[in-house]
Amino acid sequence: MLTPVLRDRLRLPLIAAPMTAVSGPELVIAACRGGVIGSFPAHNARTTEELDAWLTRIAAALDTDGAPVAPNLVVHRSNPRLADDVACLARHRVPLVITSVGSPAAVLGPLRDAGCLVFADVASMRHVDRALALGVDGLVLLTAGAGGQTGWHNPLAFLRAVRRRYDGPLVLAGGIADGAALLAAQVAGADLAYMGTKFIATEESMAGAEYRAALVAATLDDITQTSGPTGLPANLLAGKVDPDAGAGQSTGFRFDVIAGATEVWAAGHSVCGVDAVLGVAELIERTHREYSAAAEAMTRNHIY
Numbered sequence: 423m424l425t426p427v428l429r430d431r432l433r434l435p436l437i438a439a440p441m442t443a444v445s446g447p448e449l450v451i452a453a454c455r456g457g458v459i460g461s462f463p464a465h466n467a468r469t470t471e472e473l474d475a476w477l478t479r480i481a482a483a484l485d486t487d488g489a490p491v492a493p494n495l496v497v498h499r500s501n502p503r504l505a506d507d508v509a510c511l512a513r514h515r516v517p518l519v520i521t522s523v524g525s526p527a528a529v530l531g532p533l534r535d536a537g538c539l540v541f542a543d544v545a546s547m548r549h550v551d552r553a554l555a556l557g558v559d560g561l562v563l564l565t566a567g568a569g570g571q572t573g574w575h576n577p578l579a580f581l582r583a584v585r586r587r588y589d590g591p592l593v594l595a596g597g598i599a600d601g602a603a604l605l606a607a608q609v610a611g612a613d614l615a616y617m618g619t620k621f622i623a624t625e626e627s628m629a630g631a632e633y634r635a636a637l638v639a640a641t642l643d644d645i646t647q648t649s650g651p652t653g654l655p656a657n658l659l660a661g662k663v664d665p666d667a668g669a670g671q672s673t674g675f676r677f678d679v680i681a682g683a684t685e686v687w688a689a690g691h692s693v694c695g696v697d698a699v700l701g702v703a704e705l706i707e708r709t710h711r712e713y714s715a716a717a718e719a720m721t722r723n724h725i726y
């Protein structure tokens with residue numbers, strides 16, 4: 423169940439996922455205006471000062487309209503900006519912060535004190551137990567097929583396993599190719615879902631034209647999983663990277679690698695739903711139509 427601050431201004435139960443080198447203020451503002459939670463990694467702003475400017479700009483553009491903004495923090499120990507970025511997000515009293523790549527233990531206190539909700543991303547039941555023991559406000563379940571840093575559990579099984587022990591907010595990350603998949607995530611127990619790859623191929627994303635065109639041309643079979651670039655399993659567009667490069671030699675996750683990542687083209691299984699580069703507003707409208715059509719079809723076909 424979502425708190426009213428997250429739920430009340432949504433047109434769809436959707437988060438435009440945080441994506442390195444892809445999500446910036448234009449994408450976030452357009453998503454929030456369309457009624458979708460707009461997320462971006464804090465490290466996409468080159469410095470904490472720039473992060474501060476981005477948050478000011480986003481708040482001014484949205485005023486009191488639109489869905490909430492949800493900055494993402496990489497909480498891994500190799501992130502040298504973490505304390506400064508946390509202080510900046512706390513100053514701006516953002517409604518929701520999503521942590522990734524590590525334990526949110528160090529950031530929970532200061533963010534909570536500032537009134538921010540904190541969701542942690544998790545990829546295993548061990549991560550789930552740890553995050554719940556810390557008292558996070560919600561979980562993002564990274565599942566097999568998610569673009570970029572990925573999970574490995576099947577989305578349906580992972581959702582049901584977590585629902586057996588937690589009735590708080592759950593976000594499904596991975597495999598949401600259209601509005602029908604979004605409805606399916608809700609039916610399986612998610613309160614919200616991430617859409618990442620679909621938002622790369624939008625006019626407002628920071629991705630280059632070649633990257634967007636490659637996503638339009640790609641099929642599901644073009645996604646490959648590697649642990650090369652960051653030392654963690656990631657889904658990328660094959661052809662752009664050698665999936666074996668760096669495999670087995672990894673020295674572990676490094677923040678500087680992800681923060682500077684423009685060389686790899688990350689994408690998830692949901693690439694199967696990318697057939698054009700759209701404006702964010704158009705993508706949201708289309709997803710809404712698909713979601714409504716799926717809900718109607720489900721009612722019609724619910725005969726067993």
Ligand SMILES: Cc1cc2nc3c(=O)[nH]c(=O)nc-3n(C[C@H](O)[C@H](O)[C@H](O)COP(=O)(O)O)c2cc1C
Pocket residue numbers: 439440441442443444463494521522543564567568569570571595596597598616617618619620622687688689690691692693
């Ligand atoms: C290009 C790209 C960059 C990403 N960067 C981040 C990131 O900086 N922080 C993060 O928490 N997740 C990151 N992710 C993961 C997404 O937030 C999300 O889990 C994923 O896109 C969901 O799968 P989908 O792309 O199939 O919708 C990234 C994903 C992609 C495709």
